[in-house]
Amino acid sequence: MARKPGRDEAREERERVVGAWARRLDVRVLHCRELQHAWQPAHAQLCVDGGWERVLACSRCGSRKRQMLDSFGRLVGSPRYEYAEGYLPDREEALGRLDSDDRAALRLAVIQRQNARVPAAPAL
Numbered sequence: 001m002a003r004k005p006g007r008d009e010a011r012e013e014r015e016r017v018v019g020a021w022a023r024r025l026d027v028r029v030l031h032c033r034e035l036q037h038a039w040q041p042a043h044a045q046l047c048v049d050g051g052w053e054r055v056l057a058c059s060r061c062g063s064r065k066r067q068m069l070d071s072f073g074r075l076v077g078s079p080r081y082e083y084a085e086g087y088l089p090d091r092e093e094a095l096g097r098l099d100s101d102d103r104a105a106l107r108l109a110v111i112q113r114q115n116a117r118v119p120a121a122p123a124l
Contacts, residue, residue: 011101018102021089022109029087030113032061033098034106039065051076063087 022030032038037058044054050071057064062084068076089095095102 015101015105017093018095018098018105019109021093021095022106025109026061026086027113028060029084030106030110032058032063032087034103034110037061037063037065058084061087 022033025033038060039056040059042055042057042064044052047053047068052069052071052073054067054069055064056067064082066080066082070076098106
């Protein structure tokens with residue numbers, strides 16, 4: 001196979017690994033990986049200190065995001081996430097943070113799946 005101009009072997013291997021991982025993802029998880037989550041309020045609970053604990057749930061994949069808010073609604077600290085099964089890569093894949101090229105591979109995986117399900121338009 002011919003090498004892509006400006007690509008080194010490490011990048012090509014990364015594209016292969018990310019592409020293979022993306023093809024194995026459940027379509028709902030793949031959409032969240034590509035488009036980001038579709039957060040919806042799940043519940044909020046008043047805390048002893050007058051602040052709030054708020055939980056958001058993704059309507060596509062089921063991941064959950066837990067936020068702590070002060071009494072004025074300002075975020076306190078960083079949110080904690082509970083990811084849906086299959087959202088995170090297996091430990092042996094060790095993908096780390098996805099970069100812009102990785103996200104491009106996810107977009108292509110979504111398009112390829114959509115096109116596989118949609119029948120071709122009739123020829124004119």
